[in-house]
Amino acid sequence: MPADTLVRVQQKMEDAKTVDLSGLERVQQKLVRPPFAPKHEQVASGPPKIVEIEMMVDERLMVVDEDTGASIWAMTYNGSVPGPLIIVHEGDYIELTLKSHTRNVLEHNVDFHASTGALGGGALTHIYPGEQVKMRWKAVKAGCFTYHCAPGGAMIPYHVCHGMNGALMVLPREGLKDRDGNSLTYDKIAYLGEQDYYLPMDQNGVYKTYSNAGDDYADSLEAMRSLVPTHSVFNGSVGAVTGRGAITSDVGETVLMIHNQCNRDSRPHLIGGHADYVWESSFTDPPLRDMETWFVRGGSAVAAMYTFQQPGVYAYVNHNLIEAALLGATAHFVVGGEWNNDLMEQIEEPGPLQG
Missing domain, CATH: 2.60.40.420 (Cupredoxins -  blue copper proteins)
Structure with missing residues (x-):
């Protein structure tokens, strides 16, 4: 300034x-x-x-x-x-x-x-x-x-x-409320920051390294002008919120997922689940209901609430699946509890074609 x-x-x-x-x-x-x-x-x-x-x-x-x-x-x-x-x-x-x-x-x-x-x-x-x-x-x-x-x-x-x-x-x-004014509460918060990186590479496609902060300034500006990130990750690095870093929960537990993206649009999706309520930045407006995928504008943060219904591993992804699978925008929720066959059941295991 x-x-x-x-x-x-x-x-x-x-x-x-x-x-x-x-x-x-x-x-x-x-x-x-x-x-x-x-x-x-x-x-x-x-x-x-x-x-x-x-x-x-x-x-x-x-x-x-x-x-x-x-x-x-x-x-x-x-x-x-x-x-x-x-x-x-x-x-x-x-x-x-x-x-x-x-x-x-x-x-x-x-x-x-x-x-x-x-x-x-x-x-x-x-x-x-x-x-x-x-x-x-x-x-x-x-x-x-x-x-x-x-x-x-x-x-x-x-x-x-x-x-x-x-x-x-x-x-x-x-506190939080639904569109009818009923109170909504959560058991825990899962805070996910989606970060796009533009890492400089040499002529052989190898990522460059630098001795000090700021040394990559000119190279980074050149890479950023492409508007094509080399990585799009949750919480700083590839796999940071998977494996030992995965978020744990239980069936019946309500989680408020806060998704921040400071620079680019994103489309969060919880594979195997939904968002019961979504507030696109403002808590003044009534929340959206029962969303499969929701929208985070670049330069904003969004809150989505979900109560887990089934145990297992849920992948939370940017549903630009190129970014999720190739650039790193994937996190995991590991949920404990008993399976409910009324919601989903495998009728027949994989096997040879019949007839």
Whole structure:
């Protein structure tokens, strides 16, 4: 952001009336790594609060695909791709302390799509390695929203496509409801960040490696201009949410799946299941019902709720199946419980053709 623009924003803030929040309760929210969610209330108790959070900018070398050796100097909040899920209620104030490791090499900030003014807070949070900044904003819209780094110019897509994005959920104070106003609750949250990477390759098709964060800048911009990702993955790397990283659940358990995609459209589908309810970003609008595949616009986060009916492994995929099967956009839910033959039954095992 140009320095004169930042000065104008800060001057307007200095000229504005001071807001007295001394009577509000302060609470600290401990952020956790994806696919998990921080402790929170589904229905808000009491009046709005000031929710204090802290995020550390961490530039770190991450393996994207162990089979090919593909890696990236990821730009992260709190060391993970995506950044941690933040959960507040409508009317709450978010007080963020943003820090940057001294070992980092680049400038960073954060733009909250859920916030109002100053480029989503991006104009007020620019920091360099070894610095920190504090900002407060009010959550006035209920829904799921993305947040991301936006230093300016080509550095915006460069940082976003290096993993520097995440999701924030602003719950209605009375909790989630169906179109008839009935309360909806969930047993757990599964937070899935879909990340598109554009990793540079040499003339032999081998992924390049770099010694430091930022060294790949020119090569990455060239790869990004193709608009064709080399990888599209959940939670940072190929297979991160499969095998030992799979999300576990049980028959009868209701899971709120939060899907963030900061840069490209996506079409989530739960193979073997559905979405009982889908909120396309806003919790103000009635949820969609009984969706087979739902839509995530690039630059947004979506919430989908499902109660598992059968045990087994469910594949959660981007139903652009090229991206799911070839680029890595697949996660697994492993569900325990008893099988219900009324819902599905194999009548005859595979065998030779008859007749």
